[in-house]
Amino acid sequence: xxxxxxPFVKDLVPYVPGEQPxxxxxxxxNTNENPYGPSPKAIAAMQAEVNDDLRxxxxxxGDRLKQxxxxxxxxxxxxxxxxxxxxxxxxxxxxxxxxxGKPLLFPDITYSFYPVYCGLYGIEPKQIPLDENFQINIxxxxxxxxxxxxxxxxxxxxAPTGCLLPLAAIEQLLKQNxxxxxxxxxxxxxxGGETAIALxxxxxxxxxxxxxxxxxxxxGLRVGIAVGxxxxxxxxxxxxxxxxxxxxxxxxxxGAAAAFDDREYFDDTCQRVIxxxxxxxxxxxxxxxxxxxxxANFVFARHPQKDAGELAAALREQGIIVRHFKTPRIAQFxxxxxxxxxxxxxxxxxxxxx
Ligand code: PMP
Numbered sequence: 001x002x003x004x005x006x007p008f009v010k011d012l013v014p015y016v017p018g019e020q021p022x023x024x025x026x027x028x029x030n031t032n033e034n035p036y037g038p039s040p041k042a043i044a045a046m047q048a049e050v051n052d053d054l055r056x057x058x059x060x061x062g063d064r065l066k067q068x069x070x071x072x073x074x075x076x077x078x079x080x081x082x083x084x085x086x087x088x089x090x091x092x093x094x095x096x097x098x099x100x101g102k103p104l105l106f107p108d109i110t111y112s113f114y115p116v117y118c119g120l121y122g123i124e125p126k127q128i129p130l131d132e133n134f135q136i137n138i139x140x141x142x143x144x145x146x147x148x149x150x151x152x153x154x155x156x157x158x159a160p161t162g163c164l165l166p167l168a169a170i171e172q173l174l175k176q177n178x179x180x181x182x183x184x185x186x187x188x189x190x191x192g193g194e195t196a197i198a199l200x201x202x203x204x205x206x207x208x209x210x211x212x213x214x215x216x217x218x219x220g221l222r223v224g225i226a227v228g229x230x231x232x233x234x235x236x237x238x239x240x241x242x243x244x245x246x247x248x249x250x251x252x253x254x255g256a257a258a259a260f261d262d263r264e265y266f267d268d269t270c271q272r273v274i275x276x277x278x279x280x281x282x283x284x285x286x287x288x289x290x291x292x293x294x295x296a297n298f299v300f301a302r303h304p305q306k307d308a309g310e311l312a313a314a315l316r317e318q319g320i321i322v323r324h325f326k327t328p329r330i331a332q333f334x335x336x337x338x339x340x341x342x343x344x345x346x347x348x349x350x351x352x353x354x
Contacts, residue, residue, distance in 0.1 A: 034214060042262065053250065136163070277299065315351070
């Protein structure tokens with residue numbers, strides 16, 4: 001801490017990202033990246049952008065990417081926002097769409113960036129407990145008084161549990177809550193969920209965010225999107241243009257657009273991850289683990305007799321990194337990203353010996 005820090009920075013509690021080790025021989029199953037590479041068409045599109053035009057600023061609106069997203073989801077480009085990773089898109093939503101000074105509702109076990117953004121933007125967090133099966137129960141949100149909240153946010157599937165809220169429940173939540181924004185963070189939706197983008201034309205207070213870091217295997221490129229009513233998108237654009245007019249560089253716009261266009265590669269790699277996940281779940285259960293039902297590219301599992309912290313440390317000694325959460329209710333869980341079948345087998349063999 002320095003004398004030059006403002007009191008605001010002194011009080012900030014920032015998000016701590018999962019470890020990104022420098023060694024490449026590790027079996028890295030800790031930050032939910034995709035084990036398969038990005039679409040070859042996306043790589044070619046990015047390579048084509050590496051030319052003399054890099055001396056010029058990129059398109060501030062990322063129109064080529066907005067069009068690809070609009071085509072993919074059958075919406076208009078005015079309903080699409082693009083940003084530098086969905087973390088940035090979420091930050092703009094916290095900044096510009098949730099009413100400051102009122103509590104924002106989100107699950108008590110969820111993505112740990114939400115409380116951080118609450119701190120950054122002066123929004124009061126109000127965490128709603130998951131039920132005894134670690135599921136979001138929308139009846140608990142209905143009990144909150146309408147008009148007294150700044151909005152609702154949750155990932156679907158939830159993170160780090162992997163549990164999915166069906167679209168019908170989301171629609172019910174939207175009917176209960178018409179006064180403030182409901183943000184559905186669909187970072188992992190492509191691994192078995194149904195997107196709430198289908199509902200954006202009916203519910204002007206619904207914003208859906210997605211990332212290209214997971215199902216489109218472009219975590220290193222940093223691209224996220226939001227889809228919702230043009231008025232919500234306009235608010236995000238205002239925030240963006242007051243912060244960084246060019247969040248996406250030329251490679252990112254071209255690569256992300258090509259990734260949306262290459263549906264075949266996307267469908268194929270998502271299906272491979274889903275098939276592998278189902279095998280990993282079955283094998284973990286055989287090893288005695290309790291595994292929550294996952295619709296994501298990771299599983300959340302605990303062993304009734306074995307300490308999760310010790311398991312994570314022992315795996316790490318064998319070069320296998322998984323995520324261990326230390327908060328009281330989930331301290332016995334490991335969150336394990338689905339890797340290639342070879343990586344998954346290394347993990348399962350290691351767990352057999354522990
Ligand atoms: N939402 C959730 C639920 C996540 O787990 C992540 C990834 N850590 C993100 C958003 C952010 O993804 P990105 O910034 O890579 O788009």
